[in-house]
Amino acid sequence: MKRFPELKPTKWDALVVLAVVLLALGLAARPFLAARTADALTVVVSIDGETVERMPLERYEGGSYESRGYTVRVAAEGGAVRVAESDCPNQDCVHTGAISRAGQSIVCLPARVAVTLEGASAGYDVIVG
Amino acid sequence: MKITVRQLTLCAVLAALALALSYMESFFPLALLVPLPGVKLGLANIVTLYALYALGFPSALSILLVRCTLGALFAGNLSALLFSLLGGVSALLVMALLSRAKKLSIFGVSVAGAAAHNCGQVCAAMITLGSSAPLYYLPFLLLVSLFTGALSGLVTAFLFRAMAHTPYGKEN
16 A cells, blocks of 8 residues: 545545636636627638638538548538538537537547637638729 | 565456446446537546555556557557547546645545546547647536546545455555
């Protein structure tokens, strides 16, 4: 026996819980504080880290992406995107549901597909001339 | 590292137990309850936590490496190796560090380990995908780890009470 642990919770354990909660809140704050401005969002679809599609959300009509033997169908409606259908084994991407804010993502790990919403600052609103 | 036959045997039994627990875990898919990629009970962390206190850091690390390598081999999935290694090693490092704090109980150490495990796995997902997208899931995974970490802390506390009659379950 190297070191015998304290087997009953102590008040210092609450500090660990607090630290984890603060870390979670800090990480969650960015996408949730972002305004829900659908017209300024950009849909970015990447496969294996390479961007295969980048389009303003208002013009994005969804699409099917094939990768690693899986087909991931992304649908756009009402200022949000979601993975409508996927033949991957765990279906995590479908269960993630719809995303509508800058910084939010849907990941399909078996297919290596990531769908991310970027804020207005990441692209151009209008290109004139 | 000097190691007795008794310690070596305990390491082997614990590595087998960790493998069995990782396999058993697939029968209780927590992901059905909380639909997030990578959500699981993390039962194998019970073994890491126990080994850390009972046998020390080097033995706990060996058990972890054997579990990850054999687990990936048995599952025939080498990309899973990166996930279990990054998750497992981060959890072990954080727990080894925090177990030195005498004021923390096994629960605090376990919760921190579970949280570190999730951070490691999200890192692995970011490397595999080549994108920072998995980071979006981390806050939710961290909140779930409060419960799974407390659960494995509870089980490990029971384990120490049940082992109190052996040299690997009492203060010496």
